[in-house]
Amino acid sequence: MSELPEFEGLVALVTGGASGIGRAVAQELSARGAQVAVLDLKDTDFVCDVTDDAAVRAAVTAVAERFGRIDVVVNNAGIGALGTVAANSDAEWMRVLDANVVGIVRVTRAALPYLRRSPHAAVVNMCSIAAAAGLPERALYSASKGAVLALTRAMAADHVREGIRVNCVSPGTVDTPWVGRLLDAADDPAAERAALSARQPHxxxxxxxxxxxxxxxxxxPKSASTVGVELAVDGGMAALRVRPVAS
Incomplete structure (x- = not known):
């Protein structure tokens, strides 16, 4: 007898799931048997701005009503920011932290009643290599992702004994539409892409x-003992110190 897909019968909610990493996550979970609800600002059945608590609660309730349960929450929605600590206004700091950090709080908070009823509850937050590595011109973005890492561990401690596992993924520089727009705005897009590629050891x-x-x-559900983990997907950028490629 063939084994059932690992997410068979489970419902996953993915924020920011209409494009980029979120879209890839939604497709992967669906391929593994999950029913997937995508929350995003547009181009989805569940339109939701994670900076609006009322909208978040309405969207999460709508997902639960449509599918009858919520087992997995992937907090992927977020926004980028460029510049040193002096580059952004107070308003921009609040805007980015609101989306990248408090957005996770709003979505998870709204989903908790459903997660507590699931036999396989899991929350995965989207962190970044920027949480731990000092990257130039990323002060605000790095601060937001450092908060995501700390929040993930605190959430894991709070909810592990309720049967809710919380972990996070820390990607390196991912080939997404947002990165594509940054490259397009560079003076030499090809050289900038080469530089971003070269800083990742692979x-x-x-x-x-x-x-x-x-x-x-x-x-x-196969990872039932994995709790409070930050999983790097960065080509070795966080941990490796390889020699430069000889010119």
């Missing part, structure tokens, strides 16, 4: 599908 940008595979691992 020599290329991360594929969104690789991040999706890590999310699926952390969310899977």
């Amino acid at each position: 020599g290329r940008l991360v594929d969104p599908r690789e991040v999706a595979g890590a999310v699926a691992y952390l969310a899977s």
Whole structure:
């Protein structure tokens, strides 16, 4: 007898799931048997702005009513930011932290009643290599992702004994539409892409599908003893110190 897909009978909610990493995650979870509800600002059945608590609660309730349950929450929605600590206004700091950090709080908070009823509850937050590595011109973004890492561990401690596992994925530079827009705005897009690729030891940008595979691992019922983990998908950027390629 063939084994059932690992997410068979489970419902996964993915924020920011209409494009980029989120879309790859939604496709991966669906391929592994999950019913997937995508929340995003547009181009989805569940339109939701994670900075609006009322909208979040309405969307999460709508997902639960349509599918009858919520077992997995993937907090992927977020926004980028460029510049040193002096580059962004107070308003921009609040905007990014609201989306990247408090957005996770709103979605998870709304989903908790359903997760508590699931036999395989899991939350996966989207962190970043920027949470631990000092990257130039990323002060605000790095601060937001450092908060995501700390929040993930605190959430894991709070909810592990309720049967809810919380983990996070920390991608390196991923080949997404957002990165594509940054490259297009560069003076020399080809040179900028080469530089971003070269700083990752495996020599290329991360594929969104690789991040999706890590999310699926952390969310899977097969990973029931994996709790409070930060899983890097960065081509070795965080941990390796390889010699430069000889010119």
